Amino acid sequence: MPHINLPEGLPGISAGFAYRPETAKPMRELAHLLLHEPNSLSAGERELIATYVSSRNCTTFCVMSHGAAAARHLGSDSIVEKVKADFLSAPISAKLKALLVIAGKVQEDGKLVTEADVQAARVLGATDMEIHDTVLIAAAFSMYNRYVDGLGTIQPSDPEMYAQMGKHLAEKGYTTPSVRQPVEV
Amino acid sequence: MPHIDLPTEHAGIRSGFAFRPDTAKPMNELVEILLAGPSTLSKGERELIATYVSSRNCTHYCHSIHGMIAAAHLGGDELLVKQVKTDFMQAQISPKLKSLLVIAGKVQQDGKLVKSEDIETARTLGATDMEIHDTVLIAAAFCMYNRYVDGLGTVQPEDEAPYRERGREVAQKGYVRMSSEYLGLEPVGRS
Numbered sequence: 001m002p003h004i005n006l007p008e009g010l011p012g013i014s015a016g017f018a019y020r021p022e023t024a025k026p027m028r029e030l031a032h033l034l035l036h037e038p039n040s041l042s043a044g045e046r047e048l049i050a051t052y053v054s055s056r057n058c059t060t061f062c063v064m065s066h067g068a069a070a071a072r073h074l075g076s077d078s079i080v081e082k083v084k085a086d087f088l089s090a091p092i093s094a095k096l097k098a099l100l101v102i103a104g105k106v107q108e109d110g111k112l113v114t115e116a117d118v119q120a121a122r123v124l125g126a127t128d129m130e131i132h133d134t135v136l137i138a139a140a141f142s143m144y145n146r147y148v149d150g151l152g153t154i155q156p157s158d159p160e161m162y163a164q165m166g167k168h169l170a171e172k173g174y175t176t177p178s179v180r181q182p183v184e185v
Numbered sequence: 186m187p188h189i190d191l192p193t194e195h196a197g198i199r200s201g202f203a204f205r206p207d208t209a210k211p212m213n214e215l216v217e218i219l220l221a222g223p224s225t226l227s228k229g230e231r232e233l234i235a236t237y238v239s240s241r242n243c244t245h246y247c248h249s250i251h252g253m254i255a256a257a258h259l260g261g262d263e264l265l266v267k268q269v270k271t272d273f274m275q276a277q278i279s280p281k282l283k284s285l286l287v288i289a290g291k292v293q294q295d296g297k298l299v300k301s302e303d304i305e306t307a308r309t310l311g312a313t314d315m316e317i318h319d320t321v322l323i324a325a326a327f328c329m330y331n332r333y334v335d336g337l338g339t340v341q342p343e344d345e346a347p348y349r350e351r352g353r354e355v356a357q358k359g360y361v362r363m364s365s366e367y368l369g370l371e372p373v374g375r376s
Contacts, residue, residue, distance in 0.1 A: 003304045004314035016318070022218050023322060026211035033208055058297070102336075110335025111243070118188040118338075128189040132205060135336040143329035149296025150288075150321040 003152040011161070012061030013144060014179045015153045027144070028174045034137050035069075036173035041130050043170070044073030045096050048083050049137045052100055053107045055084045059145035061155040065178070068159075068166025095124040099134040106138035188338040196340045196347075197246030199367065201333055206368045213368075216330070217360040219323050220254075226316055228356070229258035230282050233269050234323045237286055238293045240270040244331035246341035253345075253352025281310040285320045292324035 006015040017024035035046045047070035054062035067080045074080070082090035087100045098121035105112040113135070121131055148155070161179075168178040191200040202209035220231045232255035239247035252266045259265060268276035273286050284307040291298040299321070307317055334341070342348075355363050 001301075003299060003301060004317050016322075020315070020318060020322075022222070023215060026214040026218070029211040030208060030215075033211070057295070106332050106336040109242070110332040110337075113188060113336050113338065115186075115188065115338075129205070131189050132201070132337065136201075136205075136208060136333055139329045139332035139336060142332050143325045146292050146296040146325035146328055147322055150292040150299050150325060151296075151318065152299065152301075 001152060002154065003150075006151065006153065010179060011154050011156050012065065013148050013153065014177060016147055016151050017177070030140060031144070032174035034133060034140060035066075036169075039130075039133065040127060041096075041099075041133065042073065044070055045092075045099075046133070046137060047073055047170075048080065048092070048096065049100065049103050049134060050141050051080060052083055052087060053103055053138045053141040054145050056104060056107045057142065057145040057149075059148050059155075060157065061148050061153065062141065062145050064155075064157075064159070064162040065165045065169065068162040069169040070166075072166045072170035093124075095121065095126050098124050099126060099130065102131065102134050103138035106135050107142060110135070110139070186338060187340065188336075191337065191339065193340075195367065196342055197250070198330060198334050198339065199364075200339050201337050202364060202368060209364065209368055212330070212333075213361050213364045215326060219319060219326060221359045224316075224319060225313060226285075226319065227258065229255055230278075230285075231319070231323060232258055233266065233278070233282065234286065234289050234320060235327050236266060237269055237273060238289055238324045238327040239331050241290060241293045242328065242331040242335075244334050244341075245343075246334050246339065247327065247331050249341075249345065249348040250352055250355070253348045254356045256349075257353045257356035279310075281307065281312050284310050285312060285316065288317065288320050289324035292321050293328060296321070296325070 002015065007018045010018055035050060036043060047066050050066040051063060051070050054066055071077045071080045079091060083092065088097060102113055102117050102121060105117065118131060165178045187200065192203040195203050220235060221228060224231065232251050236248050236251040236255050239251055248270065256263045256266050265276060273283060288299055288303050288307060304317060
């Protein structure tokens with residue numbers, strides 16, 4: 001049960017966003033810029049970074065919704081599952097693996113990122129902007145995850161709801177609500 | 186030394202903001218609403234929450250600058266800010282703020298650690314739902330800002346004096362107006 005009087009029937013971050021639209025606006029814009037706008041990292045790759053960080057933070061709503069968006073972009077559920085379970089053996093590029101190492105460290109503590117981690121990513125072709133965005137995606141999901149968990153939001157386990165959200169997020173991005181109707185909880 | 190080629194004329198988060206101004210914009214707007222926008226929590230109280238979370242994340246730049254902004258709002262009381270960083274239970278702050286700092290400290294670690302008892306305690310001491318919401322979001326947001334500052338390997342000066350000076354200015358002008366000076370963005374209204 002949510003800790004405060006959030007709008008009923010809205011799952012996860014949608015409830016916090018509906019509760020305080022003023023703060024929702026920049027939070028939505030940031031996610032849209034980082035995950036949806038054109039970038040030299042594909043939207044699928046960026047959603048995988050968001051999913052991986054959310055998975056390390058054990059925030060079901062974010063893992064499932066961004067995992068669904070990643071699967072939609074990549075046309076594959078199994079890549080997403082492999083990235084969550086053991087990304088080093090997942091069928092993704094060596095560059096993305098190097099970026100996920102950096103993201104995992106930022107998720108824990110930004111100070112853990114070493115020059116060697118950054119160098120490894122560079123050697124595999126990562127640009128400064130891609131490294132910047134990886135750090136910021138991991139940092140931003142350290143916020144979104146804590147917001148979703150810290151409010152005690154409802155986090156359904158129904159894959160169908162997340163599949164619909166993933167479709168919306170992959171096609172339209174983050175500036176409009178991806179959950180249209182209240183869900184039964 | 187920064188991990189990537191950040192502009193050298195800025196320290197801490199400002200170097201990341203100057204590197205990518207379009208992501209800086211919503212990040213600045215969020216902090217402006219949370220810490221400087223209309224709220225039943227005072228600006229000093231909200232800056233103390235941001236300072237406390239940044240201190241727990243050991244992000245020198247953030248706990249120094251927000252500590253100085255908090256002090257500027259609290260009549261220059263830097264000692265109070267230091268007490269909040271080291272042992273807030275003994276600090277001269279309201280029981281309500283202490284109960285909100287308990288919640289913030291849990292969110293800093295993991296949002297799932299917040300229990301209904303923590304919320305009940307804060308409510309009994311007069312906290313509203315919106316104040317609890319904002320406490321959770323301030324703590325969550327500083328887990329982002331802190332990781333951004335540390336994860337880019339930004340320069341975080343040791344000397345207190347520049348933080349004191351800038352802290353007074355930010356307390357007076359707010360975040361978006363300060364950032365527009367070096368980002369070249371149009372100042373935006375609070376939404």
